[in-house]
Amino acid sequence: MNAIGKKKAVPILSVRDLKVHFTLSGTGLFGKERKLKAVDGINFDLFPGETLGIVGESGCGKSTLGRAILQLIPPTDGQVIWLGRDIVGAPHSAMQPLRRDLQIIFQDPLASLNPRMTIGEIIAEPLVTHKADLGKEEIKARVKRMMARVGLLPQMINRYPHEFSGGQCQRIGIARAMILEPKLIICDEPVSALDVSIQAQIVNLLQELQREFDLSLIFISHDLSIVRHICHRILVLYLGNVMELADRDSIYAAPKHPYTKALISAVPIPDPEIERNKERIVLTGDLPSPTNPPSGCVFRTRCPFAKDVCATDIPTVDTINDHHQVACHFHERM
């Protein structure tokens, strides 16, 4: 599947200038309120059958962005256009039918399952909520079919979540998300908590389901190796701002943003010769506090190439070509 070909298609989801700002109460009795700009003006399109990776360090706003798209966190400003319609601020009654098509799976597979429900009840719940007219037998049959599809034995339908391993719990989460045959699943670090051998199983399952059901996926992750494997396009976030957005092949072969370069070069490669001899861009320090982001380019305090202009001017998101956008004053020299 090629994301460039998809560009001519109509996007299933368009995010326009999306902002999520949280207000923090000040310290002390009369402390001044502070703004935390978790997501600060993000634009992208998502096409049918496409996987978009959202990467960045913890605290960059990637999970908040995912939840804001689903309206689980109300955006402060901007638009989330789902199938041609802006859903920001839509009332609960209008959102409810749309949720059939918009699902999410979480990082901690066990914590996201109700321990008092059997896995059959957990997987059936979306059907019971959204398709109340289905009979009991039909629901049970669909649940069993979906369990088999995601690699769970259907005879385990009456077991409880604690009886399953982490990988199996993630399969239960996927079955619950898939039971309504949604158009989009937001996967929030779905394999980070799993062992290496199990990660590959879950990644392959997601890719199979995508092909079978023409699913669009938003894959939120800090693991750039898995993202390279599963995603067609990649959005790099830093302190709630887009640093780079590009097709998989262009971003890994020729990253244009110093932050993307540093992220890619920091990932260890499981090959001693390559790992010990590769060139690395080492970032100093930690992520600055999002309540007090740097002026100009938010990345400048850790950027090895920062110049004076980076402290004063906010870089625009420049389009280099059809499938590559970058926000850096000096991307031409990268």
Added chain:
Amino acid sequence: MTNHILNVENLRTRFQTPDGEVEAVNDVNFHIDPGETLGVVGESGSGKTQIFLAVMGLLAKNGKATGTVRYKDSDILNIPSRQLNKIRGVTMSMIFQDPMTSLNPFLKISKQMTEVLVEHRGMSEGDALKRAINMLDRVGIPGAAQRVHMYPHEFSGGMRQRVMIAMALLCDPEVLIADEPTTALDVTVQAQILDLLRDLKKDFNTAIVMITHDLGVVAGLCDRVMVMYGGRVIETGTVRDIFYDSHHPYTEGLLKSMPRIDTASEDSLFAIPGQPPNLQNLPQGCAYQERCDYVMDRCRAARPPLIGFDTGRASACFREDGQ
């Protein structure tokens, strides 16, 4: 006769649980020399952490360890904690995945760091504080002189991990055991911590044990590797042996199932089928049989022993003896 700083022989750990006895570690043998980095690789439940909790005398109350753990010339397994405290945290230190579980949230960093120096080195409070600041500076904490007076919650995750490393290094340990020290950190911070460990090895000849599931980390840092599965060592060798000439099907599978950032692929990832084994209910024979592509009848009948076949090389698989 040897210069092994740590030498472990026939180590076993057993836990009494309401559901019966669990053997978490079985017949583990290894050694480590000064300046050497040993990688210990395996999935959750493979026993990789329990080995070193046993070495440090930190097993849970229902656990019991047998075998020998020789630190320099003395056996330190199951010795009274008063004696063990002369070694642990002083010349042999351990750092953990989650720094918050090892730092006391109620005490300032200064108190937590100077305590060990006053206790073990007989330093004055003032000298101990100077050394603590010095060490925080060394691990790359900016403004160490001010930040030493802060509480753990005032540090970010990466900074807390550094504080823990600084604490572990206070008494110039000869052995540093690092249990998944970078798993919870972002890659950029992970790279900084790994650089720090490399410097330690270079500057102080520290022996490092790196317990991890990340083969990329092992490739960059370790000299030798020990692969664990189902509570046993199933393969061991130099880092080059393991990465370029692995003999055990599990090691092979692990290497193949790691997605790599330096290669693009449209195909599906190689996945080892099935689940890691349940230690309470291990099959007869090889623990990996259910997931192995090369399984033979004899793998189900008996457990393949760990057999050495070259200098420092060993693998526990029946494929090794001439099919």
